[in-house]
Amino acid sequence: xxxxxxxxxxxxxxxxxxxGDTATMGISDYAQHALTDIVYxxxxxxxxxxxxxxxxxxxxxxxxxxxxxxxxxxxxxxLNKAVTEKPELVNKEPFTAGWLFRFKAKDLNELNNLMTAxxxxxxxxxxxx
Amino acid sequence: xxxxxxxxxxxxxxxTSNHITLKVDVPLTEVKQAIPAKYLRKELGLPEVNEVDxxxxxxxxxxxxxxxxxGFYPLGSxxxxxxxxxxxxxxxxxxxxxxxxxxPVEMSQGALQLMYELEKDLAEITGMARLTLxxxxxxxxxxxxxxxAKKYFEHKxxxxxxxxxxxxxxSHGTNPASANMCGFKVVEVxxxxxxxxxxxxxxxxxxxxxxVFMLTNPNTLGLFDPTIEExxxxxxxxxxxxxxDGANLNANVGIVRPxxxxxxxxxxxxxxxxxxxxxxxxxxxxxxxxxSHLVPFLPKPSVEKVGEKYTLDYNKPHSIGRVKAFQGNYGxxxxxxxxIKSLGREGLRKVGENAVLNAxxxxxxxxxxxxxxxxxxxxxxFVLSDEGMPNGVTTMDIAKRLLDYGFHSPTIYFPxxxxxxxxxEPTETESKQTLDAFIETMVRIHGEAQSNPGLVKGAPHTTFxxxxxxxxxxxxxxxxxxxxxx
Numbered sequence: 001x002x003x004x005x006x007x008x009x010x011x012x013x014x015x016x017x018x019x020g021d022t023a024t025m026g027i028s029d030y031a032q033h034a035l036t037d038i039v040y041x042x043x044x045x046x047x048x049x050x051x052x053x054x055x056x057x058x059x060x061x062x063x064x065x066x067x068x069x070x071x072x073x074x075x076x077x078x079l080n081k082a083v084t085e086k087p088e089l090v091n092k093e094p095f096t097a098g099w100l101f102r103f104k105a106k107d108l109n110e111l112n113n114l115m116t117a118x119x120x121x122x123x124x125x126x127x128x129x
Numbered sequence: 130x131x132x133x134x135x136x137x138x139x140x141x142x143x144x145t146s147n148h149i150t151l152k153v154d155v156p157l158t159e160v161k162q163a164i165p166a167k168y169l170r171k172e173l174g175l176p177e178v179n180e181v182d183x184x185x186x187x188x189x190x191x192x193x194x195x196x197x198x199x200g201f202y203p204l205g206s207x208x209x210x211x212x213x214x215x216x217x218x219x220x221x222x223x224x225x226x227x228x229x230x231x232x233p234v235e236m237s238q239g240a241l242q243l244m245y246e247l248e249k250d251l252a253e254i255t256g257m258a259r260l261t262l263x264x265x266x267x268x269x270x271x272x273x274x275x276x277x278a279k280k281y282f283e284h285k286x287x288x289x290x291x292x293x294x295x296x297x298x299x300s301h302g303t304n305p306a307s308a309n310m311c312g313f314k315v316v317e318v319x320x321x322x323x324x325x326x327x328x329x330x331x332x333x334x335x336x337x338x339x340x341v342f343m344l345t346n347p348n349t350l351g352l353f354d355p356t357i358e359e360x361x362x363x364x365x366x367x368x369x370x371x372x373x374d375g376a377n378l379n380a381n382v383g384i385v386r387p388x389x390x391x392x393x394x395x396x397x398x399x400x401x402x403x404x405x406x407x408x409x410x411x412x413x414x415x416x417x418x419x420x421s422h423l424v425p426f427l428p429k430p431s432v433e434k435v436g437e438k439y440t441l442d443y444n445k446p447h448s449i450g451r452v453k454a455f456q457g458n459y460g461x462x463x464x465x466x467x468x469i470k471s472l473g474r475e476g477l478r479k480v481g482e483n484a485v486l487n488a489x490x491x492x493x494x495x496x497x498x499x500x501x502x503x504x505x506x507x508x509x510x511f512v513l514s515d516e517g518m519p520n521g522v523t524t525m526d527i528a529k530r531l532l533d534y535g536f537h538s539p540t541i542y543f544p545x546x547x548x549x550x551x552x553x554e555p556t557e558t559e560s561k562q563t564l565d566a567f568i569e570t571m572v573r574i575h576g577e578a579q580s581n582p583g584l585v586k587g588a589p590h591t592t593f594x595x596x597x598x599x600x601x602x603x604x605x606x607x608x609x610x611x612x613x614x615x
Contacts, residue, residue: 088604
């Protein structure tokens with residue numbers, strides 16, 4: 001699956017999309033593939049404030065439990081209830097229907113700490129031996 | 130899928146076995162008179178079966194089980210050593226096995242002496258001042274250790290300031306859970322390319338907000354961290370405490386004392402290193418040892434010797450209190466005591482030496498066929514991975530195929546920092562013949578992955594149940610039996 005060009009990425013394989021005031025985040029296709037079948041997603045509470053790269057959610061597969069880190073600082077505004085009910089959505093559509101939560105970003109300058117799709121492609125290539 | 134009935138599904142209304150009628154010599158009271166009606170249930174929902182049903186049911190289940198008494202069990206991080214039967218024989222002596230926890234101290238002198246001496250032995254082995262024997266398992270010990278640390282900082286007036294626990298990214302999953310349960314924020318410290326703690330990352334993250342650095346040494350990669358003294362210096366310089374997860378003590382029991390390495394707190398897993406049966410859900414025992422500055426905060430009561438008499442001391446105003454009813458899992462304590470006394474100082478040292486020798490022997494032979502994650506002399510365990518396996522055969526497939534050959538699988542997909550990890554811990558109790566048989570089987574599976582990948586990917590073929598749908602089990606768990614129609 002191609003990494004969408006309009007998103008920004010973290011080294012821990014989260015993505016973020018900015019649309020006006022709202023940011024949407026999820027985990028990348030690489031991340032869902034590495035985790036294998038996701039069986040449980042724990043999302044933050046609405047209204048929670050967080051800093052960039054803070055541990056904010058948890059995804060659990062039959063292999064492991066992994067922290068999900070916030071791509072930017074902000075405040076949680078909306079949760080994707082669909083993924084708590086059907087965690088497999090994160091496996092099937094990581095960049096679209098499998099988003100985790102929306103938030104109000106605090107400082108868009110923090111986007112400079114993230115990778116563009118091109119940079120993320122190169123980063124993934126460097127992870128392969 | 131074969132038909133295994135639950136005991137509830139064997140129930141037939143009214144079926145029972147003949148009871149032996151006993152003559153009672155105290156006045157009888159009707160249940161209805163003794164217990165208020167609102168507490169009495171009409172239906173208990175218990176299975177109605179007779180003796181032969183029960184015996185066949187459980188004997189049948191026991192035959193499906195696999196334990197260390199059946200064969201090799203190289204489950205990394207779990208120290209599945211063979212447990213000598215003398216441990217059980219001693220634990221079953223009437224003075225141990227039939228003792229009641231409500232017996233007064235005067236009638237429990239033998240048990241108290243055993244706990245007193247066990248604590249002394251464990252203090253000598255770990256290099257700690259005192260221990261509590263109460264915690265019921267390793268993770269319970271971690272929780273107790275972190276609670277003790279928290280109380281220590283509160284007593285120093287640093288309870289609010291010290292809100293963080295540091296842990297390496299290779300840590301056991303229970304470590305962050307224990308810190309989190311005590312209200313600490315958990316911050317991860319990276320490993321370097323040798324699998325040790327990245328000292329620069331530790332220096333960057335260590336501050337006067339950090340209460341504890343929780344570390345397993347040797348770590349979950351089976352590697353001894355050679356910079357441990359430097360790590361302790363960095364943590365102590367900022368007033369933090371060094372916590373040792375003693376789950377991997379089997380590698381250096383009798384050789385290295387964690388207290389001498391700079392650790393302030395350690396939890397032991399008696400059921401691992403000190404040889405008591407585990408793997409079926411317990412019981413375990415997770416004593417916690419501390420250096421002298423932390424002793425006042427340990428759980429109470431402690432066992433003390435006053436003159437020739439053993440007593441329980443409850444007068445500990447700074448103690449975190451009880452963490453378990455009575456004195457913990459005494460049946461495990463008496464087994465561990467037997468193990469320590471039967472091996473002695475020299476014997477315990479050999480445990481560590483042979484655990485390390487066995488692991489290195491296996492690593493040296495298996496690395497010719499499987500990718501070795503970290504190329505260093507290992508301690509009691511080592512980590513392979515499925516990198517470079519032919520035809521997309523994965524760690525899960527290898528683990529399942531091992532079952533066909535009558536072995537228990539190693540630990541898989543842990544530690545998380547190794548993709549497709551296969552973590553092998555042979556322990557000291559296995560012979561060279563057993564190790565060789567396992568190695569040859571692993572080599573054979575590698576060959577099968579090349580020549581007949583379908584065979585490996587479809588494994589297991591010879592077991593009672595075939596490959597289970599772990600994803601479905603996790604997504605749609607059936608946690609308890611429900612009567613039909615309810």
